[in-house]
Amino acid sequence: MNRPAANVDVAALPDHAFGHHGMIWWGTVSFMVIEGTMFITVLVTYYYLRLRVPFWPPSVADPSLTWGTVNTLILLVSCIPNHLAKKAAEDYDLGRVRLWLVVAMAFGLAFLVVRAFEFASLAVWWDTNAYGSVVWTLMGLHTTHLATDFLDTGVLTVLMFTRHGRELRRFVDISENGLYWYFVVASWIPIYLTVYFAPRWL
Amino acid sequence: MSAAAARDEAERERRALERTWAVPGGFLGWFKVSDHRTIGKRYIVTAFVFFILAGIQAALMRLQLAIPENTVLGPDRYNQLFTVHGMTMMFLFAVPVMEAMGIYLVPLMIGTRNIAFPRLNSYSYYVYLFGGIMLYAALFTNTGPDTGWFSYVPLAGPDFSPGKRVDMFAQLITFTEVAALAVAVELVVTIFKLRAPGMSLNRMPLFVWAMLATAFMVIFAMPAVVSSSTFLLLDRLVGTHFYNPAEGGDALLWQHLFWFFGHPEVYIIFVPALGIVSSIIVTFTQRPAFGYTALVLALIATGFVSFSLWVHHMFATGLPLLGLSFFTAASMIIAIPSGVQIFCWIAALWRGRPRFQTPLLFVVGFIVIFVLGGLSGVTLASVPLDLQVHDTYYVVAHFHYVLIGGAVFPLIGGIYYWFPKMTGRLLNEPLGRWNFWTLFVGFNITFFPMHIVGLQGMPRRVYTYPANMGWTTSNLISTFGALFLVAGGVMLIANVIRSARSGALAGDNPWGADTLEWSTSSPPPVYNFLELPVVEGRHALWERSADPPVVTGVRSDKREVLVTDVMDAEPVHLSDMPIPTIWPFISAVVTAGFFVTSIFTPWALVYWAVPIFVALTGWFWPKQGEEGDTLEDKQAIPAESAA
Amino acid sequence: MIRALIVLLCVTLAASACDREKRPFAQPANTTVEKPDPYRDNAYGISEGKRLFTQYNCSGCHANGGGGIGPALMDDEWRYGYEAADVFATIAGGRPNGMPAFRDKVTEDQMWQLAAYVLSMSGQARLDVLPGRSDHLRSRTAENLTPATDRRQTGHK
């Protein structure tokens, strides 16, 4: 039987799409919004607690800048391999994807190690006072994101070395994973400024 | 080709779809299921089970309060009951059941074959289920939270709430928020990316708009309470000082964070109900929605304004009055969108030819009750007035009017409305009318006197009261009314059980409704639609041409759905829905294990890190039978269509 | 099989949780407790003990368990025994060199609560019943963060 012309034929459409054309992007962005909101609530808590006391940090030393700054640099630089991996994925270049993912992993390892030193340099414990509590929570929350993103990227890297790596969909996953990596880095900037400079400037 | 050939063709297509979208069988299959209809139904049923449990608790409380100085329940048990009642209603019934309606209906309403991220969907269901089980295991082992669903610190803090009762509160929040946030993400993506071609935003059914607004409110409101309850858990478990004034913490911090979530929360419950009301009114007046744009804008406005009201729960804390006045104004403003919607609905009823069947009865009942609740809400927005009635039974009356009247009545109406679609059988109509009148009368007898006793100075959350205060009569009346509510609940359950087995067959579209879910069979087949529809107007089924156009070229040998663009729902690409697997269930189990363990020791994170990682990897690792196009196929695809 | 497992789980849950969460409010007027150490593994009793420890100014001599005029209570040294009954005896009857007798000043029930708390100070109770940090200036690590000492190795010294 003959259909009216209005029928929509989609047989020729691809089985994946990058960026806001695809579903994965929307999912990733939604989760970024959720986690971003959570970061904001903790940051708001930090400044709210700041207003409750005359001196900041209350009765403890400022955190030392060294390791935090080192880590910030590592994170910023890690955007380069991340960007290249993302780009390689968007033009389906399996070889370069593999290469840059591995490099990104190396950076990931680096900032996880440095993060350990950061905790040591905070000069306060979570149960010393409310300041210590909120600082440790901020750092802990962000470290969780670093760790999960690191492992997530790790799984993807392994995946790209298997036969599944040849599936076009995976390149979308790589691209969106890159987006999430940017988010983790971006969310660190306000936290870095808060944890390390709020005690000095406020 | 000949008609016969075409019929065979269609039949072959149908068989193929049956095979592809088949629900996994067997014992394990039960845990693998990931289609939105099954999960949605499980969500709804579970939520109603919790609703019944919370109802029983309410009945017990009414029993205790029936007469002054009553000793049916001691303070210890009573406080656990009112706390768990509140938590269950908020976290285990109202929010989940509304999202569940979305899970079941949205994909059908927008003409697609499954919800986005179906595995996340089943994961969220199990996390929610385990959370509920944890809370009730706690209640039955005398570990029920006893500091109120708002659990103000320092009462809920380590110094004044020994044991693990409050930790159960904090962790239940984590459970339910994880589940709710997951569903919110699915709904946003489903609504934005899986709409049938032609269903541009301005043609979306009002229910879908409501679910979209709700999903966004969930996304922005719930992180606040996740943070605050985590702080509480940390204070109790590892000695942080977030809420310890002596060490720079602050008791009001909890209230700010909690109510920043807590106020949107009530709109998260209420807005989907508005969607249900609009759908029912459109169908039972058999007229296009009156003031569609106004209604949509009202939903969005409600969503926005609901984030600027939280302080009106804190008028008595002694914050500066100037600030309070702002929140008075904001709380007044939110009455405007609600008003607009009420007016539109009344206009729609005025203009249309309403058929007074049970669903519409519940909607009219909703208007009668909700307007009163809304008006008492307006009185509460006034700082001086609130200072007198805050934390009295007046407030109890108010929020039961807006939550039961504003959300549960439409919900039950919605159950009567969509039950035929979900089961293929109509609920019994006469019994439905009885059900409505019992609930309506019972509700008013129970909750109206609470306004009075509140204005007579009876505070909330008291396990008993003296005889000489003149509160006795009102309380006795309330308890008497509760009997009607119990009866009404029983009627609903009886009706559902009887009709599910022997109700009249519904057919595809028993009410002559306008939205897409009524175009497929009742109950819908595993693939929802034999041919994905193309939408030609705002009221899809009322505005479609004689021989309606459909989407062709979607493969039936794999779980393929059509992804369209956000604004105009133009086809963008095809996407394979993941096949059912056990991993989301396993992930939910380890998540639950982690949450419960972390009530008792901070090392939980260490113990469960590896299991969680394994489970999630197992979840995301590509499965047999869902391979997509590869680099090799790409060479084959012509350039222009690949771009 | 699965049912059996669930039952088992419930029983254990109930067993541990019910001791922990009991709120023994209405005791008989004349509290002579038969069972020694009635507040072992009872979070409410221990936290009441903690409250009384401050209100009855035990800290006056024992600091916050850190010790001062009186001996420290947070360490694992027990001159007069490490059972609740021993501690109870100490509180009730007093000891040489300054520990007064509280027999007539504090009800027996409250002395058991104090004993339970004193033991919990050095982490000698189930982790899930130990009190958390208090809403005061931080004067010590919260009880539930204090590492438990192995009672069998220590004891009389």
Place this chain on the structure above:
Amino acid sequence: MIIRSLTLLVLAVVAIGCSGLQAPLNPAGPSARSIAWLTWTFFTICGVVYAVTLSALIWAVMRRRRDEDDSPRTSRRLGTVVGAATAVTVMTLVVLTISSIVAGRGLTTPSGAGAVVIDAIGHQWWWEFNYQDVAPSDWVNSPNELHLPAGVPVVIRALSRDVIHSFWVPNLQGKRDLIPGILTYLWLQADQPGEYRGQCAEFCGPQHAHMAFRVVVQPVGEFQEWLRQQRQSAASPASAEAQHGQDVFMQSTCRTCHTIRGTEAGSRVGPELTHVGSRRSIAAEALPNDRTSLTTWIRNAQLVKPGSRMPPNPLSETDLKAVVAYIQGLR
């Protein structure tokens, strides 16, 4: 149904009007009065709105249908009506908001000078009222009974020693939370001598329900007299039995928590008992202040207020009788 609700509402108004000692709509002071006035304004306006909306609904549901209902003209008309209704709503809300803010401004500042300052301190589950004075020896501590001079503005300094409570005397003023770590002030004034009831309005644990207090408003002279009398140290035992009672009190668990000025009992754990005999009730309004209640309370308070901080006391019947006699003598 609606009719029933409305009649109930009317009945309610009557009920509220005449019921008494803890009712916002039975004001006995300027603040409570302005709030009550505001309340009635709100109720009237909201009542009218409700009536109009419901009549509209009933009409919409009941009216006979016509053919021109579906004409676009009708829809346009309805649109205008809805628009108008919305406009009216907005104006009503503006009026309500302004009236609320105006009424609110009056609540924060004392109308007259010479305000008496009283500390209201919340404890689980009783109230402590401190009347400070230049000489600490002149301070008066009156648990669970707040005495106020009539017609004089009083400032309440609200604090809490443990969890959040809420100070609420509906007949005089709206409520104010007592929050640990935060000091807040509340102004109130009572016009006429009389007795009112206040109650904790923020959930504060097992005995939240039994955390009330008595407000005694006296003419200024009487109030001063009461203060003077309260400043006295405790009366010494009048009878042999009372004397025995005092001895028991001092040697038993009682003195561990309670203060009786003029004796060696000086602990601040529980309420001060120096003038307990003069108070109308005991246990934060849970029991009347008479022999039997006192006996029950001292023997095992847990039977009256399960979870309260007052422990059951192992006293022999004679000792108990004696203590009660002694306590009652502390006027």
